[in-house]
Amino acid sequence: MAQNLVLIAGATGQIGASVARHVMDRSGWDLVGLSRRVQQHVPCPMLAVDLLDAEDCRRKLGGMQGVTHVVYAARYDHAGGELESVDINLQMLSNLLTAVKDRPDLRHIHVVHGTKYYGHNAGPGPVPYRENAPRSPRPVFYYAQQDFLIQQQGGQAWDWSISRPHTFCDLVLDEPRSITLLVAIYASMLKELGLPLRFPGTQLAFKSRTQFTWLPMLARSIEWMITDRTCANQAFNVVNGDAERWSALWPAIADYFDMACGDPEPERLARFPESHSDIWCDMVSLHGLRPSELSTVAQWAYGDYVFSPEWDVVSSMDKAREHGLTESIDTRQMWRDSFDFYRSHKIIP
Structure with missing residues (x-):
């Protein structure tokens, strides 16, 4: 027992x-x-x-x-x-x-x-x-x-x-409230359209530090x-411990998808599926992806929430470290691992 x-x-x-x-x-x-x-x-x-x-x-x-x-x-x-x-x-x-x-x-x-x-x-x-x-x-x-x-x-x-x-981020399927999944789909679609990976928030948000x-x-x-x-x-x-500015992380994401890194172009991601659903449907068919609807495969309004702060969002891990929690996570590797996971499961091309 x-x-x-x-x-x-x-x-x-x-x-x-x-x-x-x-x-x-x-x-x-x-x-x-x-x-x-x-x-x-x-x-x-x-x-x-x-x-x-x-x-x-x-x-x-x-x-x-x-x-x-x-x-x-x-x-x-x-x-x-x-x-x-x-x-x-x-x-x-x-x-x-x-x-x-x-x-x-x-x-x-x-x-x-x-x-x-x-x-x-x-x-x-x-x-x-x-x-x-x-x-x-x-x-x-x-x-x-x-x-x-x-x-x-x-x-x-x-x-x-x-x-x-x-x-928070994890390697799971069928969980739309995931910023790594949302960005993976967003980047894949912009690449399909021949566009650079534009940042969907403001210039101030782009320059702000964030964490995961x-x-x-x-x-x-x-x-x-x-x-x-x-x-x-x-x-x-409890955070990864390596807060970065979006302006530093975003080019690394663009590199993963072999895309040019675009400038900040604020947009309401909650409305993104309204004008891109047909494109996603074509991509699913063309690349043999798992069947999904653009409006439900990711929680697009959650992206608006994540990309909206125009100020630093950084938590101290000093107290946890002092009490014995020593683990930290490489956030860039976390993003790469997430994208690899979505590709291997045919969520993105």
Whole structure:
């Protein structure tokens, strides 16, 4: 019998699925994924639980034996550009935590947040972002969830931790919310049209530094946080560690596709499929690519979000390094590996 049993809330999402894949490769761990709907592609045993329903959580989780860890990577669905509900996201965590917090074997609860904690999406701020930075005045559900964890942990045998990644990337299929996939398709189409790889943001955005989180590294970092007691009751940034300006990264992407690097030409990527769907359909047929629709193969509005900041978005990894997390990722190699993956699976020519 495994020594640890981890519940992964949000196991059908990118982060939850990545953590599940990692845990399944580790000895001494059992896991159960939690999601409102059980989906076949998730690589772990699944339990359908509605985190918005306190009674459903209590009935299905309250009596579960042997739960030692919880990784919470769930969030309430919201349309792009909308503020995420503080109340609903807090209620989801509250319902799960209330159901399991008194289990005798429970040792740790981990919650995945992000750099919206620092207001990176609202405007420029002091960089690098550090975990003890003052909170943004904007309503952010991360604050309510962290305060709730602190409140509930008092007097308990378990502790908590929080990770704060940014623009995460992974080698997965059928996941449209991926900036590497979006750029791969965007570059492939511009090359097909004989155009340079223009940058779809502003000149200021082009000159700004940005960062990424490789999801397999995040999964390993989460295991570190939930098992190393020096991480107890703390938050940690988890990014690759080599923030670059788009103006430096973009030519390297153009080189991969054997294209000229164009200048910044701001465009609404959310509207890109409207005028390019027929071209993509022809490319799929011509190059024998996996059948897909341009409007759904990538989440184009997500590109607008990623390319919009006209200021540096950089997180400090000093705290994580001081506590023992030494891993870093070569971001340019991450992009190359991603493009190789899409080519090998016939997503792009």
